[in-house]
Amino acid sequence: xxxxxxxxxxxxxxxxxxxxxxTWIARQLNLLGINVRHAFSVGDTHEEIVKAIGYxxxxxxxxxxxGGLGPTKDDITKKAIADFLGVELFFHEETWRKIRQIxxxxxxxxxxxxxxxxxxxxxxxxxxxxxxxAPGMWFNYGQKVIISLPGVPSEMKYIMExxxxxxxxxxxxxxxxxxxxxxxxxxxxxxLAALLEDFENNLPESIKLAYLPAYGQVRLRLSGKGGDEKSxxxxxxxxxxxxxxxxxxxxxxxGEKSLESAIGEVLREHKMTIATxxxxxxxxxxxxxxxxxxxxxxxxxxxIAYAYEAKIKHLKVKPDTLEQFGAVSExxxxxxxxxxxxxxxxxxxxxxxxxxxxxxxxxxxxxxxxWIAVGSKYKTVTRKIGFNRNRAINxxxxxxxxLAMMWNLLKEELRPK
Amino acid sequence: xxxxxxxxxxxxxxxxxxxxxxTWIARQLNLLGINVRHAFSVGDTHEEIVKAIGYxxxxxxxxxxxGGLGPTKDDITKKAIADFLGVELFFHEETWRKIRQIxxxxxxxxxxxxxxxxxxxxxxxxxxxxxxxAPGMWFNYGQKVIISLPGVPSEMKYIMExxxxxxxxxxxxxxxxxxxxxxxxxxxxxxLAALLEDFENNLPESIKLAYLPAYGQVRLRLSGKGGDEKSxxxxxxxxxxxxxxxxxxxxxxxGEKSLESAIGEVLREHKMTIATxxxxxxxxxxxxxxxxxxxxxxxxxxxIAYAYEAKIKHLKVKPDTLEQFGAVSExxxxxxxxxxxxxxxxxxxxxxxxxxxxxxxxxxxxxxxxWIAVGSKYKTVTRKIGFNRNRAINxxxxxxxxLAMMWNLLKEELRPK
Numbered sequence: 118x119x120x121x122x123x124x125x126x127x128x129x130x131x132x133x134x135x136x137x138x139x140t141w142i143a144r145q146l147n148l149l150g151i152n153v154r155h156a157f158s159v160g161d162t163h164e165e166i167v168k169a170i171g172y173x174x175x176x177x178x179x180x181x182x183x184g185g186l187g188p189t190k191d192d193i194t195k196k197a198i199a200d201f202l203g204v205e206l207f208f209h210e211e212t213w214r215k216i217r218q219i220x221x222x223x224x225x226x227x228x229x230x231x232x233x234x235x236x237x238x239x240x241x242x243x244x245x246x247x248x249x250x251a252p253g254m255w256f257n258y259g260q261k262v263i264i265s266l267p268g269v270p271s272e273m274k275y276i277m278e279x280x281x282x283x284x285x286x287x288x289x290x291x292x293x294x295x296x297x298x299x300x301x302x303x304x305x306x307x308x309l310a311a312l313l314e315d316f317e318n319n320l321p322e323s324i325k326l327a328y329l330p331a332y333g334q335v336r337l338r339l340s341g342k343g344g345d346e347k348s349x350x351x352x353x354x355x356x357x358x359x360x361x362x363x364x365x366x367x368x369x370x371x372g373e374k375s376l377e378s379a380i381g382e383v384l385r386e387h388k389m390t391i392a393t394x395x396x397x398x399x400x401x402x403x404x405x406x407x408x409x410x411x412x413x414x415x416x417x418x419x420x421i422a423y424a425y426e427a428k429i430k431h432l433k434v435k436p437d438t439l440e441q442f443g444a445v446s447e448x449x450x451x452x453x454x455x456x457x458x459x460x461x462x463x464x465x466x467x468x469x470x471x472x473x474x475x476x477x478x479x480x481x482x483x484x485x486x487x488w489i490a491v492g493s494k495y496k497t498v499t500r501k502i503g504f505n506r507n508r509a510i511n512x513x514x515x516x517x518x519x520l521a522m523m524w525n526l527l528k529e530e531l532r533p534k
Numbered sequence: 535x536x537x538x539x540x541x542x543x544x545x546x547x548x549x550x551x552x553x554x555x556x557t558w559i560a561r562q563l564n565l566l567g568i569n570v571r572h573a574f575s576v577g578d579t580h581e582e583i584v585k586a587i588g589y590x591x592x593x594x595x596x597x598x599x600x601g602g603l604g605p606t607k608d609d610i611t612k613k614a615i616a617d618f619l620g621v622e623l624f625f626h627e628e629t630w631r632k633i634r635q636i637x638x639x640x641x642x643x644x645x646x647x648x649x650x651x652x653x654x655x656x657x658x659x660x661x662x663x664x665x666x667x668a669p670g671m672w673f674n675y676g677q678k679v680i681i682s683l684p685g686v687p688s689e690m691k692y693i694m695e696x697x698x699x700x701x702x703x704x705x706x707x708x709x710x711x712x713x714x715x716x717x718x719x720x721x722x723x724x725x726l727a728a729l730l731e732d733f734e735n736n737l738p739e740s741i742k743l744a745y746l747p748a749y750g751q752v753r754l755r756l757s758g759k760g761g762d763e764k765s766x767x768x769x770x771x772x773x774x775x776x777x778x779x780x781x782x783x784x785x786x787x788x789g790e791k792s793l794e795s796a797i798g799e800v801l802r803e804h805k806m807t808i809a810t811x812x813x814x815x816x817x818x819x820x821x822x823x824x825x826x827x828x829x830x831x832x833x834x835x836x837x838i839a840y841a842y843e844a845k846i847k848h849l850k851v852k853p854d855t856l857e858q859f860g861a862v863s864e865x866x867x868x869x870x871x872x873x874x875x876x877x878x879x880x881x882x883x884x885x886x887x888x889x890x891x892x893x894x895x896x897x898x899x900x901x902x903x904x905w906i907a908v909g910s911k912y913k914t915v916t917r918k919i920g921f922n923r924n925r926a927i928n929x930x931x932x933x934x935x936x937l938a939m940m941w942n943l944l945k946e947e948l949r950p951k
Contacts, residue, residue, distance in 0.1 A: 399824025407816025
C-alpha cells in the first residue's frame with residue numbers, strides 16, 4: 118500500500134516554513150505498514166494543485182494533502198479538490214455552527230471570512246477537528262482515497278490521530294509491521310553502537326535496528342516486517358528486552374515517552390518533589406518538566422537566576438564563591454542545589470550554569486562550558502559538559518544532559534523499575 | 535526560471551528525518567529570482583530516482599538533488615544520474631586524493647568503502663566540498679541543469695553557497711522576486727484578514743499576500759514578481775507600509791525577527807531589564823526571552839512558582855488573595871508582578887497563572903483559563919485568555935500572548951520605532 122503526501126503552500130516553496138508535517142505523517146503511515154512514495158510540495162496555484170492531485174493519485178492509493186484550508190484567499194485546496202473530482206462546493210452547516218461556537222467562547226462573533234471555511238467539496242466525509250476551525254476531509258476516488266488536512270501541525274496531528282489513521286487502518290489492512298523503541302539518555306550514538314555491535318550483527322533479516330539521536334538522547338528502534346503478527350511481536354519483544362539489557366545503564370523507558378515524563382512518574386510514585394535552579398538554560402528544564410500533564414503533583418517551582426544578584430538572593434550562592442570560582446563552576450552549581458532545595462522545599466533539585474554563547478566565553482571557559490548538578494538531601498552529583506554548536510543547541514543539549522543525570526540519581530536512590 | 539528540488543533518501547519517506555535542506559535551498563533560490571516549483575522526496579530505489587530525475591527535468595530548468603552520495607549501500611544517486619544521462623561512472627582521482635588527505639589528518643587510513651565515493655558520472659563538473667568527503671556535481675542536460683549535493687546539511691550549504699549559487703546566477707540571470715514580511719502578534723488570521731480585506735482586494739496582480747499563523751502570531755507576507763527590480767522593491771515597500779498601518783496595533787516588526795528578540799532590542803536600547811513570574815507556562819516565557827543571544831544584558835531572572843508556598847514566599851502573593859480569589863485570578867497575577875519586579879530587581883515583569891490542563895479545571899475556571907499580567911513600576915495591564923486545545927498548545931499560546939502584551943506595554947512606555 119502506497120501513500121503520496123502533498124503539502125500545499127507557497128511558504129514551503131519559498132523556504133519560509135519547513136515541512137515537518139510530512140515527516141510526522143510519513144512516520145505514522147509507516148507504523149501502519151503504508152509506504153510513503155513521495156512527499157511533494159506544491160504552491161498556492163489552482164492549476165498546479167489540481168495537476169499534483171492527479172499525479173499523486175497516479176503514483177499511490179492514498180493521497181494526503183496538508184494546508185490551504187484556512188479562511189484567507191491563498192487557501193485554495195478545497196476548490197482544487199472539487200475541480201479535480203468534478204464536483205461543486207456546498208455550505209456545511211455543522212462546520213459553521215462549530216466555528217460560531219468557538220468564536221462565542223472567545224466572546225467574539227464569527228465574521229464573513231469564517232464562512233469561507235464552511236464551503237466543502239461535495240462527497241467529503243468530514244474528519245472532525247476539535248482543536249481548530251478547519252475540518253479535515255476524506256474523499257473516495259474509485260478504490261483510492263484523498264485526505265485533506267489543515268496545515269497547522271497541531272490540527273493536522275489531531276485529525277490524523279483521532280480520525281484519519283483509524284479509518285485508513287480499516288480501509289487498507291496491511292502486511293504487519295511492528296516497532297519497539299528503547300529510549301536512552303546519556304550516551305552517544307557511537308558509544309551505543311559499539312555496545313550493540315554483536316547484537317545488531319545477529320539480528321534476523323526481517324528485523325532492523327535504527328539509531329535516532331536527538332541532543333543527548335538516542336532512541337533505539339527495532340522494526341520488524343512480515344510473517345504473522347503474533348510471532349512478529351514475540352520476536353520483537355524478545356529482541357527489545359535483549360537490547361535493553363545490553364545498554365541498561367542508559368535506558369529510561371520504552372516507546373514514545375520523554376525523559377521528563379519518566380522522571381515525573383518516579384517522583385509521583387514516591388511522593389517526592391523536584392525544583393530547578395537554572396542560569397544558562399533559562400527555564401527550559403523547568404518548561405520540560407512542566408510540559409507533562411499533572412506535573413504540579415511533584416514540581417514545586419524554579420528559580421531562573423541570570424544576574425549574580427539573583428543567584429545570591431534567591432539561591433544563597435555565596436558572593437565569595439562567585440568571586441573566587443565564577444558563576445560557571447562546580448562550586449556554584451553545588452551551592453545552587455542546596456539553595457533550590459531550600460527555596461522551593463523540594464526533595465530533588467537540578468542546577469545548571471554555563472556559557473550558552475555566542476558571547477561570554479573566555480579562554481579558560483569557552484562558549485559551551487556548562488556545569489550541571491543534580492542533588493537530593495543525601496547526595497549531589499556534578500558534571501561539566503563542554504561542547505559548542507550554537508546557543509539553541511547548547512541549551513537543548515544541556516537540558517537533556519541535566520535530565521539524564523537526574524534520572525540516574527533517581528534510579529540510584531529510588532530504584533524505579 | 536524554475537527549479538525542482540529532489541531530496542533522495544528512505545529516511546525522509548519513513549519520517550525519520552525532516553527535510554530541512556529543501557527549505558533552505560528554496561529560500562536561497564528564491565532570493566536569486568528562481569521559483570521552486572516542487573520539492574519531491576524519493577526513496578533509495580534506483581528506478582524511482584531515475585524516474586524522478588526525468589519528471590523533475592520535465593517541470594523545471596534546474597534540478598537540485600540532495601543526498602545519496604555517501605559511501606554506504608543505500609547511496610545510489612550517482613548511478614541513477616549516470617543511467618539517466620546514459621553515461622558511465624569514472625574514478626575521480628582528485629576526490630580520492632582529497633579523501634585520503636582528510637583521513638590522514640584524522641590519523642586514519644581511507645578504506646575501500648571510501649573509494650566508492652570517488653566514482654562519478656561522466657560529464658560531471660565538480661563542485662568543491664571543503665567540509666566533507668562527497669563532492670557536489672553539476673551536469674548540463676541540454677539547456678537544463680542537474681545539481682547533485684550531499685544530504686548532510688552543513689556540506690550541502692557549503693557547496694551551494696561557495697559553488698552552486700554563484701554558478702546558477704551566472705547561468706540563469708533571472709526575473710526578480712521579492713518579499714516583505716510584516717510580523718504581528720495578538721490577533722488571529724481571521725481578524726487580520728477582515729482588517730486587510732480592502733487592501734488585499736486592491737493589490738496589483740503581481741503581488742500576493744499570504745498569512746502564516748503560529749500560536750497567536752501571524753506573519754503577513756507580501757510577495758511580488760516580475761518587472762524591473764527597482765520598481766518591484768518600490769511597490770513592495772509602499773504596500774508593506776500601507777499594510778503595516780492598517781494593522782499597526784498588532785505589528786512588532788519586519789522580516790524574520792521573533793517577538794522575544796523585538797522585546798530584547800527595545801529593552802537593551804533603553805537599558806531596561808525584564809523578569810518573569812510564571813506558573814502554568816512553567817518557564818517557557820523565560821526560555822524564549824533567554825533564547826536570544828546577549829539576553830543577559832536585560833534579563834535578570836524568573837521565578838517559576840507552581841506551589842502556593844512558592845508564590846507566597848518568593849513572589850509575596852498574599853495568602854488571603856490565594857484563598858479568596860485562587861491562584862488563577864487577576865488579583866494573583868497583579869501581586870505576582872509587584873513580587874517579581876522586587877525579587878529580580880527588574881524594570882518590567884510578566885506574570886502568568888492559569889490552568890494548562892488537561893486536569894485542574896473547575897466549572898468557573900475551565901481548563902484553558904489563564905490570567906496574564908505585564909507591568910512596570912508605572913502600570914500593570916492584565917488579561918484573561920480562555921481557550922483550550924491541549925496542554926502544549928495552551929502553554930505555547932499563553933506565552934506568546936504574554937509576550938505580545940509585553941510588547942504593547944513597551945510600545946506605550948518606551949515608544950520603540
